[in-house]
Amino acid sequence: MTPRRELVALVGADLLSNLGSRVSVVAIPWLVLETTGSPTKMGVVAAAETLPYLLSSALGPPLADRIGLRRTSILADVGSAGLMVAVALTPWLGFGALVALVAVVGTLRGVGDRIKHVMFRPVAEAAGVKLIRLTSVYDGLGRVVTLLGAGLGGLLIWWFGVTTAILIDAASFAVCALIVAALVRPPAATAAPPAAQGYLRALGDGFRYLGRDRTLLSMLLVISALNMVVNASIAVYIPLWVADVLGTPAGLGLVLGAFSAGALLGNLLFTVLGPRLRRDLTFAVGAAVSGPPRLLVLAFSEDLSVVLAVTFVSGIGIAVVNPLLGVALYERPPADLQTRVIGLAGSLAFAGLPLGALLGGWSVAALGLGPALVVAALFTLVVTALPLAAALRPPPLRGKEGPLVTVSGGEGVSS
Template identity: 85%
Template sequence: MTPRRQLVALVGADLLSNLGSRISVVAIPWLVLETTGSPVKMGVVAAAETLPYLLSSALGTPLADRLGLRRSSILADVGSAGLMVAVALTPWLGFGTLVALVAVVGALRGVGDRVKHVLFRPVAEAAGVRLIRLTSVYDGLGRVVTLIGAGMGGLLIWWFGVTWAILIDAATFAVCAALIGLLVRAPAAAGDGAPAAPQGYLRALGGGFRYLGRDHPLLTMLLVISALNMVVNASIAVYIPLWVADVLGNPAGLGLVLGAFSAGALLGNVLFTVLGPRLRRDLTFAVGAAVSGAPRLLVLALSEDLPLVLVVTFLSGIGIAVVNPLLGVALYERVPAELQTRVIGLAGSLAFAGLPVGALLGGWTVTAYGLVPALLAAAVFALLVTTIPLLTALRSQPAPTPDPSPVPPG
């Protein structure tokens, strides 16, 4: 198989795995509702996957280096498929067993997702695809998967029932493992089934921490993205639903506001895929991060005009579209190949850490101070974390070397 087809298979497998995960986000809480009738237990099982996912993304990657990236990806997906079949077919085992199974799936997914992302670089270079274009296209496709995944989960439950919806989710993991196993042959440098040189677990893990602590521009980018994730999740979980309820009184407005942000992000991905290689990266990241956070919060705090809110939210979505692709390129270009699994794992955990924190802080700030003060405080926070620290760090460091557009081997 040609290198470009291997890249398509790898990216397709990762997106298919993400689609299955979005289905399970809907299907598993629904299974709990059907079997227990408890909203509290729905929340518990929904959260049970998140913490193991974050922990394994950071702590499991040294083991993946030792086992081999491609092999780790296949085993993680096969294990996830088997466990999701168990979730679907054995609901009588009890709620505690269900939580344990879901937690193990989360841990496997954390490792599986990270190693696939590490494989992107060598496979893309072998295919002659520029990394900045790959990360931009992947981010856009990932947003499409996120948009359709939850809706697909609901439709599958409606059409076939929750058991079959979860079995379909399990099938996506199995197909993902088959695609990687049969169609992807990563270069040897990427750990294509070859274990890494023996190294103690703690020493290997510490190497990732030490590198990330020394690379101040990269660490700053990660902290900014973690802060943005915190603000975004607070907005989705708390701020936007409350604004819609208070101002519009119609739940259809929630779909409009969230849809405007997603539509802006998709357009931004298209624009960045075309223009990204010509733009100055540090400035583009800073502007995109600043546009994506504070403006959409300020317009909710200061306006009750839905068209204005939709326009500003749409523009904020365009801004967010440059952030993740530029972080991906920075990770691939700045981090030595032998450390990428560990550093990318730590980066994923740090970036996603803002998600659960954001939902908690969103609810607390509204309860303590009211919606408008909470929005204003979040806007000020977003403005500070997306401009001052980032620009200060990047001014003291040279911009990353442009992507060299590797030539595929003859």
């Protein structure tokens, strides 16, 4: 198989795995509703997958380095497939057993997803594909999968019933494992496990590197904050605005769809223009555009067309953020630390998600919708203004060597 086809196979396997995960997010809570009738237990089982996912993303990569990346990816997908079959076929085991099974699935998904992302770099380099183009295209395709996944989960339940829907989900993980096993062969230097190293020391090396790399750490903190506000918007702010102003749930789909449409257009533009843009400034501007404007327009406008237009532009802004973080994660850490750094980065970037809905609901209860939106916008503005100020600051002089040149389109992210 040619290197480019191998890259397509790896990206396709990862997207298929993500699609399966999105289907399970819908199907498993529905199974709980059918078997227990309890909305509270639906929330418990959803959280049972999310928390282990975040923890294993950070804590699992040192073990994957020892086992081997490709082997870990295959084992994670095979294990996910088998456990999803158990979830579908053994509801009689009880709610506690279901929570335990889902928690193990979340653990495997966290490791499997991070490891596939680590393999992107060597496979892309072997194929001669620029990392910035790969991360941009992947981000766009990932958004399409996210849009389709929940709807597909609902359709599968409607067409075949929840048990069959979960079995189809299990099959998607099995197919993913088969694709990686049959078609993906990372370069030997990356595929082989590194020299033996104690687990805690290996994990500590990843933490220490991330603590030293201020550029990467600041990018992750910005994205974590954006994820928190986005989750609050999806779960609380936007539904309340739609209910108060429009009085129909149809508006919810329009507002969320406008953001997704903007993000998809942004991905297309960034795929073409990305290699020629100054990365630090592009990241900072994209983050600033993606957050505060869409919150402020909800706070101060009741015109749906204005809200849709601003939300669409904010979607274009968010389209540059994840690809630039992806490039930084591939290019900045040393090869022997990359697995651990990417795992820790994934956990940190997603850490804001669980807090988002809780803080969104609390802020509206305490302040009201309009003031809560303004506070959230100001918080996001402060967080995103810091990297923007750093990007606009003149570079320091280095004696007689002249100014330190900021990297704008080459192989590194400027720091």
